[in-house]
Structure formats: C-alpha cells, structure tokens
Amino acid sequence: MDTINFTRGVPANESFPLAEVTDAAVAAMAARGPSMLQYGPAAGFQPLREWLAQWQGVAVDRVLTGNGSLQIIEFLCLGLLKPGDVVFTEAPTYDRTIGMLRRHGMQVAGVPLEADGPDIGALEAALARQAPKAFYVIPDFQNPSGATCSAAKRRRLAALAERHDFLLIEDAPYRPLRYRGSEEPTIYSLAPERTLFMCSFTKLIAPGVRTGFMVGRPDLIAKLAKVAEDTYISPGYLAQGIVDQWCRRGLLGPQIERLKQLYLPRLDACLGALDTYMPGSVTIRPDGGFFISIALPEGASTSAVRAQAATRGLNLSDGLAFFPQGGGERFLRLPFCALTPAEIDEGVRRLADSVAAVRA
Numbered sequence: 001m002d003t004i005n006f007t008r009g010v011p012a013n014e015s016f017p018l019a020e021v022t023d024a025a026v027a028a029m030a031a032r033g034p035s036m037l038q039y040g041p042a043a044g045f046q047p048l049r050e051w052l053a054q055w056q057g058v059a060v061d062r063v064l065t066g067n068g069s070l071q072i073i074e075f076l077c078l079g080l081l082k083p084g085d086v087v088f089t090e091a092p093t094y095d096r097t098i099g100m101l102r103r104h105g106m107q108v109a110g111v112p113l114e115a116d117g118p119d120i121g122a123l124e125a126a127l128a129r130q131a132p133k134a135f136y137v138i139p140d141f142q143n144p145s146g147a148t149c150s151a152a153k154r155r156r157l158a159a160l161a162e163r164h165d166f167l168l169i170e171d172a173p174y175r176p177l178r179y180r181g182s183e184e185p186t187i188y189s190l191a192p193e194r195t196l197f198m199c200s201f202t203k204l205i206a207p208g209v210r211t212g213f214m215v216g217r218p219d220l221i222a223k224l225a226k227v228a229e230d231t232y233i234s235p236g237y238l239a240q241g242i243v244d245q246w247c248r249r250g251l252l253g254p255q256i257e258r259l260k261q262l263y264l265p266r267l268d269a270c271l272g273a274l275d276t277y278m279p280g281s282v283t284i285r286p287d288g289g290f291f292i293s294i295a296l297p298e299g300a301s302t303s304a305v306r307a308q309a310a311t312r313g314l315n316l317s318d319g320l321a322f323f324p325q326g327g328g329e330r331f332l333r334l335p336f337c338a339l340t341p342a343e344i345d346e347g348v349r350r351l352a353d354s355v356a357a358v359r360a
C-alpha cells in the first residue's frame with residue numbers, strides 16, 4: 001500500500017456532491033445571476049442569510065456569512081478584540097485559531113480539555129486570576145481531540161461567562177456530523193447574548209465553496225460586518241448563491257446522511273484498529289466529526305514516532321501546535337475521514353510498529 005497520510009483534517013474527495021453543486025450553480029445563475037455577480041452587503045448574500053436564519057431559528061440580523069469560518073475568526077480579532085487581550089482556548093485546540101489569535105497580538109491561555117469538555121476546576125482557577133475577553137471552544141467533536149462537551153459543562157460555561165463577563169466563541173463546524181448518539185444543546189442556545197456560534201459548509205458541501213457563518217447578537221454581527229466590508233467589500237457571492245440554491249433544494253439533510261454513511265465506517269475502523277494494535281490508547285471515543293486523538297505511551301514522543309512512521313510510509317502530524325502553552329509532546333491527532341477503512345487499518349498497524357520501534 002502507498003504512503004498513508006494521517007495528517008490533514010480534510011473531507012474525502014468522494015464526499016463532494018459534484019452533480020448537485022453543478023445543478024445548483026446553473027439554477028442559481030438562472031434565478032439570481034445578476035445579484036450573485038454584483039457587490040452586495042458585507043454580511044453576505046441576503047437569500048442565504050435568510051435561509052440560514054430560518055435553519056438556525058434566529059432573526060436574520062443575527063447572521064453573518066463569510067468566506068469560511070476561519071476568516072470570521074479573523075474579523076473577530078479585528079472587530080471585537082484588541083492586541084493584548086487575553087483569550088482562553090481549550091488545550092489542545094485548533095492550531096490555526098491559535099495562530100490567528102497570536103497574529104493579532106492576543107495572549108492565548110489554554111484550559112486543559114477532558115473527555116467531556118474543558119476542565120471546569122482549572123477554568124475557575126484561571127478565572128480567579130484573570131477573566132479573559134473571550135473563551136474559544138469547539139464543543140462538538142473537537143479538533144484535534146474528538147471530545148464533545150457535555151450538557152452540564154455547557155451550562156457551566158454559560159454561567160461562568162455571565163459571571164465573569166466574557167464572550168463565548170462556539171466554533172462548531174463538525175456539529176452536524178454526528179454519526180451516532182444524541183445532540184447536546186448549543187452553547188449559543190444557553191447564552192445567546194454572549195455566545196458567537198460558528199459553523200461552515202466547508203465540511204458539509206466542500207472546502208471549495210468557502211462559505212461559513214456566524215450567529216450572534218445583532219450589534220456584534222454589525223461590527224463584524226463592518227470589518228468584513230473594510231476587508232473585502234463583500235464575500236464570494238457566487239459561491240454563496242450556489243450554497244443558497246443547494247440548501248433551498250433540500251439537499252443539506254440528504255448530504256449529511258450520505259456523509260454519515262461514508263464516515264461512520266471510517267470512525268469505527270479507526271477505533272477498531274487502535275483497540276487491536278494499540279489497546280488502551282483511546283481515552284476519548286468520538287461519535288462524530290473528523291478526529292480521534294491518542295496519547296502515545298511513556299517514552300514515545302510524537303516527534304520520534306513521526307520519524308519512525310515516515311520510514312514506514314506513514315505521515316503523521318506533530319502534536320505541539322495544538323497546545324497554546326506547551327504540552328502535547330505525546331499527543332497524536334488522527335483524522336480518519338479522508339482514508340478508506342483498509343487504509344486506516346494499515347495506517348494504525350504502521351503506527352503501532354513505529355511506536356514499538358521507538359520504545360525498543
């Protein structure tokens with residue numbers, strides 16, 4: 001078998017609804033061509049904002065769209081935060097968000113993550129020292145750990161944000177990708193005035209549509225829309241028109257079902273292979289999303305295992321970048337969605353061999 005890449009958290013090429021996107025593009029051009037090709041309000045293509053507002057059960061002035069959700073995080077850094085502000089994140093968290101916050105001069109402080117969400121005791125201790133401007137959390141099938149925050153902890157986060165007056169940034173691109181079990185409430189639903197909820201079509205349709213969105217308080221959304229306008233005048237309306245048409249055709253529900261059918265066997269293949277070749281290594285067993293993470297055994301650093309793995313045709317990511325303040329020396333993220341079950345099994349077998357070689 002060729003080289004196996006357990007590195008990037010990307011969707012599977014075979015998940016892309018090519019024919020549907022093509023049809024939606026043709027239909028969108030016929031129905032709304034001129035408005036898709038013209039400049040327009042920076043908050044996004046109005047029909048899509050309206051569709052999203054209805055889907056999310058909020059007023060349309062609570063919806064901001066953008067070219068992917070990562071750029072909305074950048075607008076947040078520019079519009080609602082200022083250099084020197086303290087922002088808490090889970091530790092580990094999405095490495096690109098750490099990079100983005102730092103690029104804008106924020107002080108990033110990590111709150112240890114447990115299998116059921118942030119360590120609330122550690123959060124309370126940190127809050128006693130200093131309240132942050134915002135806490136960035138990925139409560140559903142977290143990138144990189146795979147953890148999902150329990151309902152009880154979501155309530156605690158909402159209460160603590162109220163008591164200590166900070167914003168909650170709820171980044172939830174994997175939330176619709178639950179392969180089994182039942183949903184937890186969004187943090188937004190528990191604290192709608194101080195939570196900014198984000199989701200994206202990049203994991204539901206394809207990264208190529210570069211369409212993400214945020215739901216939040218209208219005054220905050222308006223501030224971010226102003227930053228967006230000063231950045232790019234308006235987001236990619238052509239893509240938003242296609243997404244709008246695709247959603248209005250009722251294709252989101254069936255696509256999510258297809259993604260579940262494609263990805264659940266991959267999740268199970270990964271959990272099964274880890275149980276077989278590296279028993280006891282999995283402490284967080286996700287029910288959805290793109291990622292499983294493990295802690296490598298004592299004496300096996302991720303960097304040493306990576307080097308061994310490279311000689312066996314296996315590419316792995318380092319763990320360090322996911323931790324804002326150190327740690328992660330033995331952390332390993334395994335994105336399973338873009339590999340077939342057979343590749344996953346072979347990849348985990350090579351991983352176990354690499355770990356054994358490092359420890360020998």
Ligand SMILES: Cc1ncc(COP(=O)(O)O)c(C=O)c1O
Pocket residue numbers: 009067068069070071094138143171173199200201202207211212
């Ligand atoms: C937690 C998280 N947030 C944001 C993003 C970026 O999403 P988008 O492609 O919508 O910018 C990703 C992509 O991997 C992610 O994992």
